[in-house]
Every structure is written in C-alpha cells, then in structure tokens.
Amino acid sequence: xxxxxxxxxxxxxLRMTQPQQVxxxxxxxxxxxxxxxxxxxxxxxxxxxFEYLVPDARLLPDESIRxxxxxxxxxxxxxxxxxxxxxxxxxxQAHHQAHEPxxxxxxxxxxxxxxxxxxxxxxxxxxxxxxxxxRLTNGAADVITGFLLRSAAVSGWPQMDVRAHSTDLPEHLDxxxxxxxxxxxxxxxxxxLSPSVMIALxxxxxxxxxxxxxxxxxxxxxxxxxxxxxxxxxxxDGEQILVGSDSKPLFAPVRAANQRVLSxxxxxRALFKAQNADSTMPQQTGGASLAVEVLNPxxxxxxxxxxDHAGDGGGxxxxxxxxxxxxxxxxxxxxxxxALEAAIQNGAKP
Numbered sequence: 001x002x003x004x005x006x007x008x009x010x011x012x013x014l015r016m017t018q019p020q021q022v023x024x025x026x027x028x029x030x031x032x033x034x035x036x037x038x039x040x041x042x043x044x045x046x047x048x049x050f051e052y053l054v055p056d057a058r059l060l061p062d063e064s065i066r067x068x069x070x071x072x073x074x075x076x077x078x079x080x081x082x083x084x085x086x087x088x089x090x091x092x093q094a095h096h097q098a099h100e101p102x103x104x105x106x107x108x109x110x111x112x113x114x115x116x117x118x119x120x121x122x123x124x125x126x127x128x129x130x131x132x133x134x135r136l137t138n139g140a141a142d143v144i145t146g147f148l149l150r151s152a153a154v155s156g157w158p159q160m161d162v163r164a165h166s167t168d169l170p171e172h173l174d175x176x177x178x179x180x181x182x183x184x185x186x187x188x189x190x191x192x193l194s195p196s197v198m199i200a201l202x203x204x205x206x207x208x209x210x211x212x213x214x215x216x217x218x219x220x221x222x223x224x225x226x227x228x229x230x231x232x233x234x235x236x237d238g239e240q241i242l243v244g245s246d247s248k249p250l251f252a253p254v255r256a257a258n259q260r261v262l263s264x265x266x267x268x269r270a271l272f273k274a275q276n277a278d279s280t281m282p283q284q285t286g287g288a289s290l291a292v293e294v295l296n297p298x299x300x301x302x303x304x305x306x307x308d309h310a311g312d313g314g315g316x317x318x319x320x321x322x323x324x325x326x327x328x329x330x331x332x333x334x335x336x337x338x339a340l341e342a343a344i345q346n347g348a349k350p
Contacts, residue, residue, distance in 0.1 A: 031103065037117065037124050039103075040110040042078050044144075044189045044201050045070075053148070053199075060150050060197075065303070067209075070144040070201065076104060108142075112203065115189055144188065146201035147209065147303075155195040159214040162190055164206035168304060175210075207305050213298030221296030222252045222262065229254065229262070231294055233274060250274055250293075264290075 031039075041047060054060050080100075087093050113127040121127065145164075153160070163175060165183040173180055186203040193199055222229040229252040253266035271293055 031106070033124050033128075036106070036110055036128075039079050039082060040107055040114055041117075042082055043075050043107050043111040044114050045075070045078075045199070046114065046189070046191075048078060050193055050197075060148055062196075063151050065147055065149045065151070067147045067303075068145065070146060072144070079104075079107065112186060112188060115187060118189075118191070142203045143205055144201055144203060145205055146189070146199065149198045149200075149211075150196055152196060153211075154192060154198045157213055158192065160198075161210075161212040161214060162187065162200050163210050163212075164200075164202040164204075165208045165210075166204055166206060168207050171302065209303040210300055211303075212300040215298055219296050220291065220294045222294065223296075225249075228252070228259075234293055234295075267294075 045053065060066055083096060087096055109132060110128060113124075113131045116122065116127050117124060164185040164187065165180065166185055167183045169180055169183065175181075185206055187200065188203055189199060189201040191199055222231050230249040231252055233248045233250050250270060253263045253270060255261045255263050268290060271290065
C-alpha cells in the first residue's frame, strides 16, 4: 500500500501537469469583492508605475499625444504578478493554473466598471451586478485602445471632455444626438497621472477621438487672426453659417486708439449689413442678437484616422488606430446651441 504522502505528491504532480482536473468553478463565488476590484483596476493600469508605461521621457515629449493599443498579455502578467504574492507552494500554483482562465474571463467584464467605481457612481456590488447583466454573450475580451497626453492643457483645463467614437462623425454633429451616442465607445479610464499628463482608455477601436474644453459656462469672445479679429456668422438658433465645410467669417472692427478693444458700435453696424445681405442671419433685436453672434463656445480638437501607407505599397483607408497610423488633427468650435445645452446641464448661467 502506498503511503499517504506519496499519493499526495502524485496528486500534486497531476494537478500541476493537468490543471484541467480541477473544476474551474464560478469566479464570482471564489474571489472576494475587494480582490476582484483590485485586480480589475490593475487591468486598466491603475497603480502601474508611469515608468513602466513610458520608459523614456522622449517617447512622450511636451505638448504631444500618443495613441496606443493595450497589450492584453501585459495586463494579464500584471495581474499574475499581484496574485503571485499568495502562491507560496505547489498547491497554490496548481490552484492558480486551474482557475486562471475563469478569473481572466471575469476580469474582462469587471474592468468595464472601474471608471464608475472611481467616479463613485455606486457600490462595487451594485455596479458589478448591473454590468454582469449586460455583459457580452460570448464573454470575449474587447480590444482596448487609448492615449497618453502631455500638455499644459491638462493642467489648464482639468475637466476636459474626452469622447471616442467607432465611426467618423461630421464636425458639427451634436455629441448628444442619437447618432453620436450610438457610435460612442465606453471610456474605461480617464485620469490625470500628473498635473500635465492624462491617460485615457477606451473599449474598442475608435475612428474619431475628440478633446473638448469643459462646459463650465457661456462666454463671449472673438477669434484672433493675422489681420485682427473675426467672429463666425450664425443663424437665429446659433448654428454657424457654412460656406462649403468652413464657417463664414465676419471681421470684428477695433477702436483706432486701442487695437485690443472692440468697437461695439461698428460691430453692430457690420452685423446689420451682413444680415441684410444674408436672409439666414437673425434680424437685429437688440442685445440678444449681438450676444448670439459673439458667443464663444468651447473649442473641440478632433483626432481622426487618415490614410496609412505602412507595408502595403499603395496606402489604404484605416478604420481605426494602426501601429504606424498618422493622425489628422483638426480644431473646431461646437455649435452654440450644443454649448448652451451643455452649460445648462452643468448648472452654468450665461
């Protein structure tokens, strides 16, 4: 008869070489909530030292943005490293090998609520329950993309709105419209790593990323150009009047004694002249009409996929981020109506 320790040793050997012998079980029933939350945060790089993400400062110079794919293997190894703290022998190693696939599959789902946890939108149990009810039927992990931004804009506008969309959208489309909402990707993480560095992670591959000044209020202003200042002519509802795909500018006159001070009376006369020449512009009704014309909504910067010529000899139209993708950058202002609605939602008053 074989001694008990020999049988135990043989059982451990079989568990190490054939981990499928151990029933995987339900990870929800085996992982404590605090552990599942901690590992899910690691999956989206929360707590990972910055030098592991950017090993050389020259990879992310000042006033630059870098788009990337998140290597799922790298994220899995980070989780493995955290779990390895509790693996003190062959028994724990065998247990980990048997349950690792189920744990990884569960973390693929739980990582989607990390940002909601950080924003304190609910308890972990409530957020996890709602997320599990809406999880994908195949349980497959999504591709995760993102960007690192180092800029003075991060510290100057800490509450910038960042959105990613799976399809390219028209420049003047309302972000709250159904078309924009349906194409918007889930933001897994949006966080400042330092006063001037921001990281963003998205669930899926975006074709368009927009970064927009925060809608803290409504302000008036003009746009400086080489020859002075100008405003964009608008309709009565605040929508810009376009000439092709560009706005229709109107030069704003300044005082002769001070080139930095607008001449409001001359500006009013210029607007009245433009209104008579263009029936789509609102007729003068006092200060309200002038206010609509000189509203200065927050600026929006668009990052769009462009033609990628890597490896194919002729170039192709990309549908998202590629390893050697060049990104077209375009800065625009959203419609006045959109800015007003966003400001009202944020509790601002004109």
